[in-house]
Amino acid sequence: MKLTTNLFKFPVFILMVFQLTSCKKTNWNENYREKEKSPFGTYIVYNEAKTLFKNQEIVYLKQNIYDYLFDNYNTTSANFGTYICIKNNAFRLSKDGVKDLLSFVNDGNNAFISLNEFNDDLKEQLEFTTNNLDKNINNVKALKTLKGEYTLTHKDFDNEVFTLDRNSKRHYFISYNKNKTIVLGTTKIDEEKLPNFLKIYHGKGAIYVHSNPIAFTNYYLLKNKESYTEKVFSYLPNKTVFWDPHIKKSLYSNKKDEDNTSVFNYFLQHKTLTWFLIVSSAGILLFMLFNARRKQRAIPIIKPLENTTVAFTQTISSLYLKEEDHKNLADKKIAYFLEKTRTKYLLNTSNLNQKFIQVLASKSGNKIQNTKYLINTIITLNNKSECSKEELLVLHKMIEKFFNK
Template sequence: MKKDWKYIFYLGGAVMIYVAFNLLAPRQLDWRVTYYHKHKIPFGGYALNTLVHDQFSDRDIVQNNETLYELYDSVHTPMNLLIVASSFSPGDEEVQAMLGNVALGGHALLSVGSLYGKLSDTLGIDITNYFYEDGYNQYITDTKDSTYFRFSNAGLPDTAHYIYPRKNMGERISVTNDSLDVRVAAVNDLGMAVTVTIPWGKGRIILNSTPMIFTNAYILSGENHRFAATTLSYLPDNDLLWTEFYELGRMEAQTPLRYILTTPALRWAYFITILALLLFILFEAKRRQRTIPIIKPVANTTLEFVRTIGDLYYQHGDHKDIAEKLITYWLEHVRTRYWLSTTKLDDAFTEALIRKSGKPADDVRALVNVVRLIQSRPDVALDRLIDLNDRIEKFNLS
């Protein structure tokens, strides 16, 4: 058990060193653009979340990651809608659900960096980046250049200029449908529209092309929170639906365990089970058994036996006996493979062996003649024995 505690101590020390390095290491800023209402990173939406709850403090605020169709499926009264996203392209059913609620008297504030699809076609409005248009592309090379926004609505007393870095505020709104009473609410320093209001039925759509104004970095910069707050004030004092689906998606766990992880009781049971298993492995699952001896496999002594017998015959010098055994082995091979009788090694046997074996006729006749000669002699010379062995091996291998 002392050895176990030693390894646990080493592991704990390594974990503590790793944690210390992570705590003491300089933190890198997360520059992702999320607009997420819980993110405190520069381009998160934590400050916007605070601003929204301040302005609609007496109203119900529903925050989720559902589509417009799902949001309005159970809503039949006019409500406010807030969407902040890098791009926005809802489907036909979603556009119908949103416009239907707006027509009844609802309001929708859409702050999106690009707009395309069904809603863009219906409203006759495009959002483009003027950095890539002729006459304006020089601005993209100057990363320190600043722009300002101001409200152009005559009904607003706010005439201040709100300064922003131009590199993050290059989108503008273009109106292609003259049939709608589109009113410009705010413009940039080049006179381009960045916020417009569009009446629709009894309600109104507020469209903003610079969603970065709602991020932590710019709401908390100087007086810029006033520009974001004034833009929000175009929404009347009513209940608010705020969906982050169009920037973040569902934000659901993709694992098959998502049902367990999204249910508090099951999630706690799952984590407790994992912790119990880890503790069991750590303290109780030590492998305890005696060392298994290594048993060497039985050696194959067949070759050693054959070599020993061969040495005995060779040392004894009985070449005739060795030749007879070679002949016996060869004749057995002929009987079992070619189905020939080896009782008489005459010419008929020789011709039959030539036909069935397909061996060269001269080699077969020479081998049969050597066998006959050895069988007729009482003694066999060493060179004759070697010749017999060579001919048999040639016959078997050819």
């Protein structure tokens, strides 16, 4: 293991300070892109690799690692180099890519991988499991509250504590094969130190896995935290460095694995997401099946025949009013009253005397005085040859009031 305390180049430092303090709105999203000068890009560590790895050749990969090894590597190459990948997840590392990378390590080479999400193939092959307590926290405001304390276990580092003031997810290794694994670093979670940096021996080589890539971003390399990055990389052997910016998909891997950028392939890399995809697809198919049956044709609305009785009555009444034949209308109102009395109360209306008035008042529930006044009005109008408009209105109101009792 080599120890180093290299400082980053001054021009790059000034450039990044200007970038982060400029008036332009700062992008606080975790992107881990080598070309990004935003806080959580990896522009500094990528461009300062030659300072971090002095006297070592740096190869910046322009193609997928699987394709690079396919074109340039053979098993007779001694100490070919160290592969480095710092990302949120290695989604461009297909099954073939994992297999070839581990074969590369098995031959006596090394790899350093720092991710927030390790794919299942890599975890299965290297026999480790992880837990991320903050995997569902994605918004900038919530991430800002996540603080962390990291330590490196080597005796030369004197248990120095490296503190991170934001975006430090509680991501750590739960289990690993203790026969071939060394814990190189820890993170403090609920007062307990849990491993976040492992060295896993694989064949003649070793692979270094780190669960907090945020520590290598621009933000922390400009906050006097560069010593943590330097000390982590000091564990790596002095070999050619192959830095993978993850910008290319494989051209040579199997067709079923080559397009790992698709949503379906990403889902299929995780068992829980795979089951979610299967259940969702089955639900959609069932919905389509039950809704594909022939539906009954819409029943046309048939409007009922219009009741023209009211309109006819209004027309006739308007005709009478226009002619001002109030006597004729009064006679019809009286005839209507007497007919309804005979039908409803079963009374003989041929003799409208005092006895008739008493019986009618009793059966209808009207006061005898009001009933008497109505019958006397009817008798009076029957005996008159003329009827005024006012008398007609009085008769109409009396009859309406009588039947509404």
